[in-house]
Amino acid sequence: MARASNYRARPEAAGWQSRLAAAQLVWAAMARGEDLETAMGSSPAFRSLSGADRGFARAIASAALRAVGRIDWALGGMVQRPLADIEPPVLALLRVGAAQLWLMKVAEHAAVSATVEAAAHWDIARRGGGLINAVLRRAAREAEAFDGSPAEAVWPDWLAAKLKSALGVDRAQAMALLQLEEPTIDLTLRDADDASGWAEKLGGELLPNGTIRLGDGAGLVDLPGYAEGAWWVQDVAASLPVTLLGDVRGLAVADLCAAPGGKAMQLAARGARLSAVEMSAQRIERLRENATRTGLSMELVQADARTWRPPVLLDAVLLDAPCSALGVIRRHPEGVWRRDPKDFARYPTVQRALVDAAAEMLRRGGTLVYSVCTPSPEEGRDVVEAAIAGGAWKRLPFAAGEAPGFDHSLTPEGDLLTAPAASTADAPQTQCDVFFIARLERI
Ligand SMILES: C[S@@+](CC[C@H](N)C(=O)[O-])C[C@H]1O[C@@H](n2cnc3c(N)ncnc32)[C@H](O)[C@@H]1O
Known part of the structure; x- marks a missing residue:
């Protein structure tokens, strides 16, 4: 089973504020067509957060958006009506709750109660609290529901068909699974001479072509070599x-x-x-x-x-x-x-x-x-x-x-x-x- 391996589990993570912020980001992206970066600027709940709570809200939203097609596929079996008939803010909270339970391994009591509470603090989602509670409790019991969804359901049908036809089924499936993970950060060196020395200095892995791969992009601008332009980010x-x-x-x-x-x-x-x-x-x-x-x-x-x-x-x-x-x-x-x-x-x-x-x-x-x-x-x-x-x-x-x-x-x-x-x-x-x-x- 493919799990998003680079999510950090945060079982007792903070309260409803980060769930509300995450849901507003997911709602802005899916219902209003904003990209995640724009949504982070437009969500009042997200802007009011700082430090670890802000990072956690972003991580939930990112996990939910990476997997939203598969989350919806799995949630579809737990809701009596089509997901399209659910109010978009309520659906955003369901997706955020499911991402915590299925992808981030947040404990049920934290994930469900904080997400339900977030609904109570968002006027346009308030009426959905009962539904969110019922569906997320079931989602916690049926932890395998996400894993049972087809990998390529991460994409709209037209895109899954296009990628399968262009890449073949196996590579399209690998691409679908890779989408669940936050991309690693690859660096290209200006001077290829001392690639292994740079890999060590940067704490990265040297790939066969000379690219240096870092686990994530945290603190990139503070790393050795950034200021003097010794490398740049490039897949x-x-x-x-x-x-x-x-x-x-x-x-x-x-x-x-x-x-x-x-x-x-x-x-x-x-x-x-x-x-x-x-x-x-x-x-x-x-x-x-x-x-x-x-x-x-x-x-x-x-x-x-x-x-x-x-x-x-x-x-x-x-x-x-x-x-x-x-x-x-x-x-x-x-x-x-x-x-x-x-x-x-x-x-x-x-x-x-x-x-x-x-x-x-x-x-x-x-x-x-x-x-x-x-x-x-x-x-x-x-x-x-x-x-x-x-x-x-x-x-x-x-x-x-x-x-x-x-x-x-x-x-x-x-x-x-x-x-x-x-x-x-x-x-x-x-x-x-x-x-x-x-x-x-x-x-
Ligand atoms: C795929 S991106 C290039 C990425 C770039 N080669 C790199 O490695 O960073 C394509 C770029 O082509 C530019 N572009 C599109 N049509 C162009 C044209 N007719 N003449 C010149 N540039 C064009 C776009 O503005 C865009 O910046």
Whole structure:
């Protein structure tokens, strides 16, 4: 059974205030479509908390939102009417109570009574106290109800179907289970020389590709090396596109979709003469801050990469294209419930236009690495196949060992599709975001 292993049990945890705050966060996310960060600013109950109570409220809300589809699946068998007919604030309290009982192992008396009491302090939920009490008592008795829910019920049906089709059942299931856990924090080093020394200094684990993995992000800015920009946060899979571009030292390179800059900083750190192109004025400021903190040198260009052209032809282009981002949903799991898959139809058009633009920027023999953080074939494989069919490109397949630790992610065509794996016992790097990566040569 998969449990959210990094929740800290707090059996006698504080009172109704943290449950009320957690329920307001869940309600704002699920009924009002706010993301968790925005909700933390808009909930009066959350804002009034401090210290451990605030952390606990956030942890409950996060656990509930990570698992909300499965919680609802299990609660559905305990309530006489459809969950959609329950007042949203009351439903939020039920979800918060269930998360404490089923995921965080909070003792029944603390979880149930404090959650019921929270209802009494929230005008729009007050009438639901009796229902909350009855359902949560049953939820405490039927502790196995959550474990009996299908792993992929963490997602809306359309998304579960899409991910199963793109990744296969096993990897989709591993991805669904990984979503229950707070993501670990991965760091990329500016200078790869002393990776094991840094891993020790930071108390992290060194992954085969040189990424350092930390248990959580607590106190990140106080860690050694932050102030002088010796590392930045970047999921292990997100670091691979630059690795797969090969040796870029001294080469003229453009990163066409550069902000907030994880990959641009990797390119600059590896000695590329880099133009970092980014369309969004707001996001390019984040890139500027990151480049300043790390002291890495790059030319920042605010432009639409579909029309921008470099003054001279380039040796290499990194195109980390805008996409549906379905491969990183574990970072904002609440977001998927308000997404409309029809919106994704626009991405392949933009992605193809960006690949065509890259063809005009590269010298013959120059290299393009194309990446998207989604497993959708329409945004990955199909874009690449269409580009090759257009006659300007040939595929440069990845060889075993080029992305250390990720040989199992090579596709039959020689692209890479990273994904969580069912067995992570001896392969921690398989706890990762989902990226599709391909490498093409300009012909
Ligand atoms: C997936 S994010 C890039 C992440 C970045 N490569 C990194 O590693 O931090 C895509 C970025 O492309 C930018 N973008 C989207 N369309 C663009 C275009 N036509 N030209 C330039 N940038 C674009 C978006 O504003 C967004 O910042």
